[in-house]
Amino acid sequence: MKSGDLPSGIDRRALVSALTLLPAFPQLFLPATVRAQTVAGAPLASWNEGSAKQAILNFVRVATDRTNPQFVPPEQRIATFDQDGTLWVEHPIYSQVVYCLDRVPAVVGRKPELKTVEPFKTVLSGDREAMARLSRHDLETILAATLTGMPVEEFEAEVKTWLETAKHPRWKRPYTDLVYQPMLDVLQYLRDNAFRTYIVTGGGQDFVRVYSQRVYGIPLEQVVGTIGGTKFGYDKDGKPFLTKEPKLLLNNDSAGKPEGIHLMIGRRPRAAFGNSVGDREMLEYTGAGDGARLMMLVLHDDAQREYAYGPARGLPESKIGTFTPALDDEAKRNGWTVISMKNDWKRIFPFDS
């Protein structure tokens, strides 16, 4: 490259020295088109050819083409992803709920009077059938006891420790291994084209922030989740700290998702990915704007490689991650693309051969 190729005002030596910094913070510094072209092979390598893969490629082509009337200016390139069932496995039970149940002995250890009190007693018994019968209110009691009341740094450390040791009952691997490789491909492909990728989850914002960078390459600032309040105070040495409070500021599910997006991002997404009725409003909100748009829903129709649940399209009913016939109808009506795990995904997990 000759120096004459550089736009005026950019110092050559400074540019070279800046580029040597790239490995430390690649996402911020490296122009999108460079990354796209240096990634080995074609994008979306874990996807089979088909209408789902094509929908993603078409969207990005249109959104990044300055000559297209549907071109999306870089500052508006926001893509939002539900987590449970969209980016990683949500069956047989949400990972965060497993975390809360696993934390009960520690909570009771600190407050022994809870040992004989429900629902803690049932959780301590280890009786899985009894635990499955716990009411929503019981579950909320457990969530409040295990997710709040401690300094935020203490909570983060506890989650980190748990993630290193807890294993999924089916695959006997850490929960953070059970992410879908095709969705990691989509995240990377969108980022390569200057999209900022956000998680928009019903899970706890502070919980998901602990691992979002490591697992998804999404910085913690770009996690929108269910938000609990914190309370500022001082420890005995006068040092300020924040305590997690049992106060719900935003339930980031269903109608709460567009509300959370407005609160945390302040822009309407251009692309949104979900897998259940809890993602319906996010996809509707995303689709209601002008210009290039992409709305996609993951259908879990692969009992062999993952799970099969609906109840759309004759799949078994599910308490977790419900994909109803009504959602399927709305997808058809609105031009949302349904992703068949079985047919559209070449492999499911990064550890699959």
Place this chain on the structure above:
Amino acid sequence: MKSGDLPSGIDRRALVSALTLLPAFPQLFLPATVRAQTVAGAPLASWNEGSAKQAILNFVRVATDRTNPQFVPPEQRIATFDQDGTLWVEHPIYSQVVYCLDRVPAVVGRKPELKTVEPFKTVLSGDREAMARLSRHDLETILAATLTGMPVEEFEAEVKTWLETAKHPRWKRPYTDLVYQPMLDVLQYLRDNAFRTYIVTGGGQDFVRVYSQRVYGIPLEQVVGTIGGTKFGYDKDGKPFLTKEPKLLLNNDSAGKPEGIHLMIGRRPRAAFGNSVGDREMLEYTGAGDGARLMMLVLHDDAQREYAYGPARGLPESKIGTFTPALDDEAKRNGWTVISMKNDWKRIFPFDS
């Protein structure tokens, strides 16, 4: 520049084509060190030499020096700025409150029954003395009536229109002209060194987001303010939209500032700038972490070029933007730097010669 100077794996043609995109979105694409070295002249040009300017230069030098034990990794480079009285003029009254008062006729136009009801009646009268006597509760009624109840897009359009026409009574200029050039210098200097700059204001998050990019170069995602709820719903054609609700989720002032920072950013800032007792907790929280830290307070001691108010250091008392002797003492105790507008700032506004 010879191609051999480029790190391997970066395609030369792609790099050139990427660089041509820069003017559209410079902050995201251009490596920090390039910008720092292409900015004409030395940083902080609007600052006089002195301990305040030196504190900023020292902080950045240490934070960006990989060989220094206080080095700050790029992902942790977060700097937070109060707005009113720190980035722009807050006297004689917060701009957003002026906006709300100015909106009262439109609100009454839509709901004529309010015409004879207090506090609307007093505001419509235009009697400034009577308006100055309005209670806090009256003011909250006016804020709720003018900041909530409409779709978010309608609110944004109203604020935009107002900003184009409203003028500050002293300078007869738009409020957005009344930003402090030395603080714009600091924002730019920090961004040139890979800091992400955030506004952390007691003002409304949605209000400040309307102009943050244009006025401060801060993208709307990086505005942390007082947060009201929104409500997802559908219009008569079934199109989804969000309505601003009269529901306070977070009062982003005093102890609310570190709480808002945790909610919106999720990281403890490395630098924080304020000017009043409402910024105390943000500076304490920022200062309580390890490594390089910078905490600064703007003292308004320049009646001639701006305003003089305290009541610290014998300056007149002020209802808005109180800088108390206790805050001054805490600054001294904690090593926070107090910025004297009169002595440390070469000029105040961008339009000053």
